[in-house]
Amino acid sequence: MSIFVDDDTRVVVQGITGGEGKFHAGQMIEYGTNVVAGAVPGKGGQEVDGVPVYDTVDEAVEAENADASVIFVPPAFAADAIFESLDTDLDLAVAITEGIPTQDMAKVNKRLSETDTRLLGPNCPGIITPGESKLGILPGNIFSEGNVGLVSRSGTLTYQVVDNLTERGLGQSTAIGIGGDPIIGTSFIDALEAFEADPDTDAVVMCGEIGGEDEEQAARFIGEHMDTPVAGFIAGRTAPPGKRMGHAGAIVSGSGTGTAQSKIDALNEAGVPVGDTPEEVADHVEEFL
Amino acid sequence: MKLHEHQAKSIFADAGIPVPDSRLATTVDEALDAVDEIGYPAAIKAQVHVGGRGKAGGIKIATDRDEAEQYAEEILGMDLKGYTVDQVLVEAGVDFVDELYVGVTMDRGEGKPVLMVSTEGGVDIEEVAEENPDAIAREHVDPAFGLHPYQARKVVYEAGVDADVALDVASILSTLYDLYEENDASEIEVNPVMITDDRDVVAADAVMNIDEDALFRQPDLAEMAEESYEDDLERKAGEYGFDYVRLSGNVGIIGNGAGLVMTTLDLVDYYGGAPANFLDIGGGAKAERVTQALDMVFSDENVDAVVFNIFGGITRGDEVAKGINEALEQFDEIPKKVVVRLAGTNAEEGMEILNTDLVEVEKTLEDAVQRAVQNAEEVTQ
Numbered sequence: 001m002s003i004f005v006d007d008d009t010r011v012v013v014q015g016i017t018g019g020e021g022k023f024h025a026g027q028m029i030e031y032g033t034n035v036v037a038g039a040v041p042g043k044g045g046q047e048v049d050g051v052p053v054y055d056t057v058d059e060a061v062e063a064e065n066a067d068a069s070v071i072f073v074p075p076a077f078a079a080d081a082i083f084e085s086l087d088t089d090l091d092l093a094v095a096i097t098e099g100i101p102t103q104d105m106a107k108v109n110k111r112l113s114e115t116d117t118r119l120l121g122p123n124c125p126g127i128i129t130p131g132e133s134k135l136g137i138l139p140g141n142i143f144s145e146g147n148v149g150l151v152s153r154s155g156t157l158t159y160q161v162v163d164n165l166t167e168r169g170l171g172q173s174t175a176i177g178i179g180g181d182p183i184i185g186t187s188f189i190d191a192l193e194a195f196e197a198d199p200d201t202d203a204v205v206m207c208g209e210i211g212g213e214d215e216e217q218a219a220r221f222i223g224e225h226m227d228t229p230v231a232g233f234i235a236g237r238t239a240p241p242g243k244r245m246g247h248a249g250a251i252v253s254g255s256g257t258g259t260a261q262s263k264i265d266a267l268n269e270a271g272v273p274v275g276d277t278p279e280e281v282a283d284h285v286e287e288f289l
Numbered sequence: 290m291k292l293h294e295h296q297a298k299s300i301f302a303d304a305g306i307p308v309p310d311s312r313l314a315t316t317v318d319e320a321l322d323a324v325d326e327i328g329y330p331a332a333i334k335a336q337v338h339v340g341g342r343g344k345a346g347g348i349k350i351a352t353d354r355d356e357a358e359q360y361a362e363e364i365l366g367m368d369l370k371g372y373t374v375d376q377v378l379v380e381a382g383v384d385f386v387d388e389l390y391v392g393v394t395m396d397r398g399e400g401k402p403v404l405m406v407s408t409e410g411g412v413d414i415e416e417v418a419e420e421n422p423d424a425i426a427r428e429h430v431d432p433a434f435g436l437h438p439y440q441a442r443k444v445v446y447e448a449g450v451d452a453d454v455a456l457d458v459a460s461i462l463s464t465l466y467d468l469y470e471e472n473d474a475s476e477i478e479v480n481p482v483m484i485t486d487d488r489d490v491v492a493a494d495a496v497m498n499i500d501e502d503a504l505f506r507q508p509d510l511a512e513m514a515e516e517s518y519e520d521d522l523e524r525k526a527g528e529y530g531f532d533y534v535r536l537s538g539n540v541g542i543i544g545n546g547a548g549l550v551m552t553t554l555d556l557v558d559y560y561g562g563a564p565a566n567f568l569d570i571g572g573g574a575k576a577e578r579v580t581q582a583l584d585m586v587f588s589d590e591n592v593d594a595v596v597f598n599i600f601g602g603i604t605r606g607d608e609v610a611k612g613i614n615e616a617l618e619q620f621d622e623i624p625k626k627v628v629v630r631l632a633g634t635n636a637e638e639g640m641e642i643l644n645t646d647l648v649e650v651e652k653t654l655e656d657a658v659q660r661a662v663q664n665a666e667e668v669t670q
Contacts, residue, residue, distance in 0.1 A: 020573075020603075023603075024603075075502060075505065076505060076506065099502040100502060101473055101500055101502050101503035101506075102395055102473075102475060102500050102502065102503075103395075103402075103432065103470065103473055103500065103503070105400070106395065106400055106401060106402065106432035107432045107433055109400035109401075109432075110400070110401075110431065110432055110433045111433070125602065137572075137602055137603055138602060139601070139602045139633055139634050142633065152548070153548060154546055154547060154548020154549065154551075155546050155548070155572075155602060156544075156545055156546025156548060156549035156600045156602065157546065157548030157549045157551075157552055158548075159549075159600045159602055159632075159633055160549055160552070160600050160632075160654065163600070163632060163633075180547055180548070182395065182397045183395075183397065183400045207548065209547075209548055209551060210551070212397045212398070213397075213398060233552075235548045235549075235551040235552045235555060236551040236554075236555070237555045237558065238536070238551075238554045238555050238557075238558045238564055239534075239551060239554070239567075240534075240536065242340070243534045243567075244501070244532075244534075245532075245534060245547055245550075245551050245567055246532040246546075246547025246550060246551070246567065246569040247547040247548070248500075248501070248502055249397070250547055250548075250551065253415075260555075276559055277556060277559065277654075277655055278552065278654065279653075279655055
């Protein structure tokens, strides 16, 4: 089993005719994902790599029974694309786009609270259930099937940790990048809750970074609600306050909230060992299993 | 992106928020002309993006022309926490009887903007938040509806602002919220709002930060961002479009993806080195980006050694390797030792392409970082 996506997930790619959308739709198909449609305004009736394109998400759902979307739409139009997914009542919308204005995301967030659609991202690498389905830009070849769940704010850091796991024969049930922006859909807690409920996930890796208080809240959730063991990693120990470290969300405020130390302390308090290096994270997972 | 105080105040003034009379000056003569027009007392305020300017000596109040000259000479050109002051704001002093704090920011946890008001203005608000959180009244705004005017009044009354000025303060707060929305601000703060003897309300300071991701639809503010760079390297990074942060160490770091670059910084520190910078070349970088990144790090005189760490997803190892070769082949002598680690997409092809006469190669992140730290140590010894 797995969480959020599997063999049956039927995907519509929003922005499939753009450079990135086209490339990654091809990569997803190659991995075995059911990419059933594309949605691009004004491009209805075309085909991309044999995938039919529709003008709206609504039409794509109607014609192809899509139940999830992946969004490769430039920042200026991305919030609109997310609204389209939410208003079409898809089960899952994965927003890859980096650089969506925060005030746009505040409006999306409000709408999200009124729908049943799960939003992943934005500014995320997507989600993969190895051997079944991948929605996003994660390089499929580094993942392997197994029983370790992984949830992370960062894309390339996910790849690094997965590489360390795979090298030791520790495969993954599902790996999720929740995104590096200040306002995101699926949180650490949402993912952890799902992993806890998944009988085929026997250990979880959580990779956080500086900024906000999501990791602290996740730590409390782990302490109170999880039996599945969790190993942690926190990036940004050396980040100075007030500087945005690449991700819009990765910033330690002047008052000292969002520091790596506060996150590491909270995780340790919940019984979660935090690795000093990605290699040490893999050590902890190996001990769990 | 942070605006300077004088930039934020001109936006405030245009929106009808009362601010003290002021002039911008870049020389002592200009500063003196400004005080001659404004009168005394006059505040001389360094225009740099540094917190705690006052405590660090960047704000002085002049009561006559001699003092004004002395302070302008002191402050212009001074080094404030690593930044050189090249502009001062000369501003009419305000006689006040009370100071308030008002602000608008995004509450990440709630995903909503929040208004904040406190009667404990004029001091470090973060200290107030920590020691006496009840002294700050808060009101969340539904981003779909925007601000209802009653909300500004409610939070002002709740904070305990004097009744005779409460509506004036609420009106300023309401305008600040409009500015927050119109300008895609991430934060607007006025600390303090001064209440004068005559019960006038004046915005005596102004902090305004803009969401960098929204600059594409804020052309005027994007121009101000250009003026706001205070460091040649930061300016260069802006031109190249890199996410770049300068730090104080001597190990230069280049990588892809914010989380992994931060991790590389942390590992440099963990293995006993000191990171010189954060530089994320982003996803899908081609050879040219790689050359630009190396140029950035080589132009930082603090850098003694470099680690280049790429885990390719959409970024291809062979492209990166080509860029590294091209960049380094231009030099008769490599200015700083570069350790490269490539993993992920096309990493093996990349490793084969890399010219090992020019760079050192390591297979794991840990080994690459340790070697770069060692290289930096050898230079400083």
